[in-house]
Amino acid sequence: MTVRDGQERGGEDVAPPPFPPAGPGPAGPGPAGGKGGDDGYRPSARRIARERYRRTRTRRAFAVASASTLLTAGALYALIVNSPGWQRTRQTFFDAHYARISLHPILHGLWLNLRLLAVCGAIVLVAGLLMALLRTLRGPVFFPVRALATAYVDFFRGLPLIICILLCVFGIPALRLTGVTNNPVLLGAFALCLTYTAYVAEVFRAGIESVHPSQRAAARSLGLSNAQAMRYVVLPQAVRRVVPPLLNDLVSLQKDTGLVSIGGAVDAVYAAQIIASRDFNYTPYVIAGLIFVAITIPMTRFTDWVAARMNRRQSQGGAV
Amino acid sequence: MSAIGPKSGTADGPEPALRAEPVLRMEAVRKTYGGTVVLRDIALEVPAHTVTALIGASGSGKSTLLRCANLLEDVDDGAILLDGQDITDPRTDVDEVRRRIGVVFQAYNLFPHMTVLDNITLAPRRVHKEPREQAEGRARELLERLGLADRAHEYPDRLSGGQQQRVALLRAVATRPRLLLLDEITAALDPELVGEVLAVVRDLKEEGMTMVIATHEMAFAREVADQVCFLDGGIVLERGTPAEVFGAPSRQRTQEFLRRITEAGRL
Ligand SMILES: Nc1ncnc2c1ncn2[C@@H]1O[C@H](COP(=O)(O)OP(=O)(O)O)[C@@H](O)[C@H]1O
Ligand SMILES: [Mg+2]
Numbered sequence: 249m250t251v252r253d254g255q256e257r258g259g260e261d262v263a264p265p266p267f268p269p270a271g272p273g274p275a276g277p278g279p280a281g282g283k284g285g286d287d288g289y290r291p292s293a294r295r296i297a298r299e300r301y302r303r304t305r306t307r308r309a310f311a312v313a314s315a316s317t318l319l320t321a322g323a324l325y326a327l328i329v330n331s332p333g334w335q336r337t338r339q340t341f342f343d344a345h346y347a348r349i350s351l352h353p354i355l356h357g358l359w360l361n362l363r364l365l366a367v368c369g370a371i372v373l374v375a376g377l378l379m380a381l382l383r384t385l386r387g388p389v390f391f392p393v394r395a396l397a398t399a400y401v402d403f404f405r406g407l408p409l410i411i412c413i414l415l416c417v418f419g420i421p422a423l424r425l426t427g428v429t430n431n432p433v434l435l436g437a438f439a440l441c442l443t444y445t446a447y448v449a450e451v452f453r454a455g456i457e458s459v460h461p462s463q464r465a466a467a468r469s470l471g472l473s474n475a476q477a478m479r480y481v482v483l484p485q486a487v488r489r490v491v492p493p494l495l496n497d498l499v500s501l502q503k504d505t506g507l508v509s510i511g512g513a514v515d516a517v518y519a520a521q522i523i524a525s526r527d528f529n530y531t532p533y534v535i536a537g538l539i540f541v542a543i544t545i546p547m548t549r550f551t552d553w554v555a556a557r558m559n560r561r562q563s564q565g566g567a568v
Numbered sequence: 569m570s571a572i573g574p575k576s577g578t579a580d581g582p583e584p585a586l587r588a589e590p591v592l593r594m595e596a597v598r599k600t601y602g603g604t605v606v607l608r609d610i611a612l613e614v615p616a617h618t619v620t621a622l623i624g625a626s627g628s629g630k631s632t633l634l635r636c637a638n639l640l641e642d643v644d645d646g647a648i649l650l651d652g653q654d655i656t657d658p659r660t661d662v663d664e665v666r667r668r669i670g671v672v673f674q675a676y677n678l679f680p681h682m683t684v685l686d687n688i689t690l691a692p693r694r695v696h697k698e699p700r701e702q703a704e705g706r707a708r709e710l711l712e713r714l715g716l717a718d719r720a721h722e723y724p725d726r727l728s729g730g731q732q733q734r735v736a737l738l739r740a741v742a743t744r745p746r747l748l749l750l751d752e753i754t755a756a757l758d759p760e761l762v763g764e765v766l767a768v769v770r771d772l773k774e775e776g777m778t779m780v781i782a783t784h785e786m787a788f789a790r791e792v793a794d795q796v797c798f799l800d801g802g803i804v805l806e807r808g809t810p811a812e813v814f815g816a817p818s819r820q821r822t823q824e825f826l827r828r829i830t831e832a833g834r835l
Contacts, residue, residue: 462673462675462677463677463679465640465673465677466671466673466677466678466679467679467690468640468666469638469640469666469669469670469671470666470670470690470691470695470739470740470743471663471664471666471667471691471695471696471743472663472690472691472694472695473663476694476695480690480694481679481690484681484682485679485680485681488681
């Protein structure tokens with residue numbers, strides 16, 4: 249080997265140091281004094297003036313934002329409270345008594361929604377990936393498989409979820425097949441899986457197709473088989489890219505679990521409905537809705553966090 | 569001694585009978601895309617432990633020739649023989665052939681989701697079923713030699729272009745291929761990074777690696793190649809030692825090409 253030190257230096261010099269000490273962000277921790285290099289650096293008057301200006305600007309922006317938010321909220325409040333039907337609306341939709349008595353049954357029903365989310369979510373991820381992989385199979389032998397997978401996705405992506413649930417919950421028992429359940433929860437879950445697998449398959453497929461063909465070529469020229477190239481090179485990159493849209497679909501699945509109530513399963517929505525129709529008060533619906541929103545928000549934030557973390561860890565496709 | 573070079577022993581031992589057989593031989597290879605003929609009647613012999621440089625203008629078919637040799641493309645006619653085996657036979661096990669050939673492309677094509685070490689050990693571990701420790705030990709040894717040991721756990725996008733391309737070279741030779749194909753591996757690099765990559769190729773030659781190199785670095789081709797092929801419009805217009813092709817080109821097209829290159833300051 250003749251790669252000598254001088255040679256390496258060449259490479260070393262060009263490579264940036266592991267990390268430059270933070271960016272020159274305006275929100276930087278003020279004049280850094282002589283830190284980060286003992287070269288006797290003192291921030292100039294110009295830099296200090298600039299940073300002072302930026303701080304004032306930030307303070308002013310914050311004040312403006314707060315004032316405008318308060319004003320908007322106040323205006324909305326006044327508008328609603330002064331509307332002619334407000335008294336009546338408050339009694340029907342925002343009644344503390346009904347909120348209290350409905351909370352327990354709703355939370356009880358919510359447990360069913362959460363279990364549905366966990367089970368259907370897991371099934372949908374696996375089945376969706378499988379379906380996407382089936383659509384990438386090459387070769388004439390697999391033509392029927394490809395065609396079926398494509399037909400499945402096209403059909404269930406277009407079929408409204410509510411119709412899918414109705415057909416499953418009421419149609420399947422009507423067939424009177426032996427050994428097939430009549431349980432509306434299971435049938436509803438099945439319908440959810442059918443529809444969401446189609447969505448998720450498309451997300452995975454988009455991810456697989458977004459990986460540049462040169463990556464597959466590189467893997468194949470290393471001697472990896474088609475399946476190995478998919479497993480070790482294409483899929484890991486594809487899955488990383490589609491994590492945010494996938495989580496998005498899971499959030500959506502989570503609220504759609506409420507639709508199994510149309511088959512008679514007592515979930516959070518149906519629990520609210522029972523009280524609402526008994527007492528002609530819609531407060532339970534509001535409570536159920538708020539609870540769904542409340543558990544969706546953490547999931548949405550989690551999605552954002554995962555996406556941000558992945559972007560930090562490695563910018564995708566940098567080398568493609 | 570040779571950590572990078574091809575597997576010593578059986579295949580390229582000094583048996584005189586095998587010696588005569590070139591590692592790569594192309595016979596009347598023809599390749600078209602749609603109606604366009606890209607390679608026409610290509611004949612080429614690459615003896616073991618030699619370096620063949622492919623030169624020629626952009627679009628003359630260098631990349632296509634290398635892609636055919638690696639079976640990334642099917643040829644229309646003719647035959648390509650690897651160690652005497654006709655690999656253009658449709659019954660050939662493509663994966664098995666590719667295991668014997670290493671390739672480095674112009675754009676580095678490192679896997680961005682894997683660390684440098686994982687990039688290098690992927691094929692040894694998954695294709696050649698080497699145990700992890702063995703594959704990683706060798707990868708570290710190779711990285712050490714190129715002064716990249718401290719980069720083993722970095723992701724490719726944290727490396728300079730020259731470092732990425734050197735890692736790509738290591739990845740290609742980590743499985744001790746019989747033949748190495750390099751397609752303009754310095755073309756995407758800043759000029760000051762070209763040297764460090766070419767130095768690795770020089771080392772590989774010293775260790776006896778058989779290589780076919782498509783390149784625009786004429787000075788390098790002249791220095792390192794045993795054989796130079798000038799491609800023009802899909803045919804090998806001129807073939808010979810560097811001294812012959814660069815020193816006394818017999819064809820006018822070759823002379824013109826070399827003059828253009830010289831004017832661009834690359835010779
Ligand atoms: N996939 C392709 N489809 C159609 N034409 C192609 C394809 N790849 C290469 N070509 C054509 O083949 C010719 C040779 O290309 P290439 O082998 O890349 O040349 P070089 O590497 O010498 O620059 C060019 O005219 C190019 O346009
Ligand atoms: Mg090319």
